[in-house]
Amino acid sequence: MTASAAAQSGPRVVLTARGLGKDFAGFKAVNNVDLDVRHAQIHALIGPNGAGKTTVFNLLTKFLQPTRGRIELLGTDITRTKPDKVARMGLVRSFQISAVFPHLTVLENVRVALQRPGGLSTQFWRPLSSLDRLNGRADQLIDDLGLSEYRDARAADLSYGRKRVLEIATTLALEPQVLLLDEPMAGMGQEDVRMVAGIIRDVAQDRAVLMVEHNLNVVADICDHVTVLQRGEIIASGDYARVSADPRVRTAYMGNEE
Numbered sequence: 001m002t003a004s005a006a007a008q009s010g011p012r013v014v015l016t017a018r019g020l021g022k023d024f025a026g027f028k029a030v031n032n033v034d035l036d037v038r039h040a041q042i043h044a045l046i047g048p049n050g051a052g053k054t055t056v057f058n059l060l061t062k063f064l065q066p067t068r069g070r071i072e073l074l075g076t077d078i079t080r081t082k083p084d085k086v087a088r089m090g091l092v093r094s095f096q097i098s099a100v101f102p103h104l105t106v107l108e109n110v111r112v113a114l115q116r117p118g119g120l121s122t123q124f125w126r127p128l129s130s131l132d133r134l135n136g137r138a139d140q141l142i143d144d145l146g147l148s149e150y151r152d153a154r155a156a157d158l159s160y161g162r163k164r165v166l167e168i169a170t171t172l173a174l175e176p177q178v179l180l181l182d183e184p185m186a187g188m189g190q191e192d193v194r195m196v197a198g199i200i201r202d203v204a205q206d207r208a209v210l211m212v213e214h215n216l217n218v219v220a221d222i223c224d225h226v227t228v229l230q231r232g233e234i235i236a237s238g239d240y241a242r243v244s245a246d247p248r249v250r251t252a253y254m255g256n257e258e
């Protein structure tokens, strides 16, 4: 039986980790991590500084090779698969705002993203039909992410929150089944946090989202499942109510709780 088949019932599991571990010169930065990320759910990875969240992201996207364990994406073992192939298979990580070209408009940024390998680039030899397809898809993405009003605005002129949304739009151009977001709310004011939270909820309607997030109000609000890491290991896993009531989680977050 595969790891994903062994997972408990519920929405289908699209990304699985079993016994995942990473050592840096003998130091266990991540150890014995099991994850089941499900379609159409938002899964948060939380934990204090240095808990291993970024390392887990790097392991899942294959930027780092695991020392131990196994990773499955959509039922396929990707433990030894290269990062670009993993992205083409549907696991895409949203990079920070630096991935957006500031002097290009919203539309131009989305079009560039659609032409990247894994986007619509395979159609390049059919100039007319592919251009139509490209424009249609670009407009649809811009619309879906509430950016229509800003279609012709330069990315540099957008608010911080909308830059983040544009950055998510460029990531969605790759049509991920699993979207990894690294602190999507970092540095945002309340209003932008609310806006981006709504967008993430929409985006998760037809794909899985795994996010590292420090804002526990956001985690409580939008995440279906929470995995708490401390010193590289999972100390609690479940819905927010469950993990936030866990004494080990409360201790880990002492002085850092809402």
Ligand SMILES: Nc1ncnc2c1ncn2[C@@H]1O[C@H](COP(=O)(O)OP(=O)(O)OP(=O)(O)O)[C@@H](O)[C@H]1O
Pocket (backbone or CB within 6 Å): 024, 029, 047, 048, 049, 050, 051, 052, 053, 054, 055, 056
């Ligand atoms: N390349 C590396 N070489 C050595 N140690 C590393 C390396 N990357 C991470 N570590 C160590 O692994 C541990 C986990 O780090 P990681 O960045 O994954 O934590 P994190 O939970 O993302 O922290 P933060 O919330 O501060 O970003 C830390 O102790 C860190 O110092």
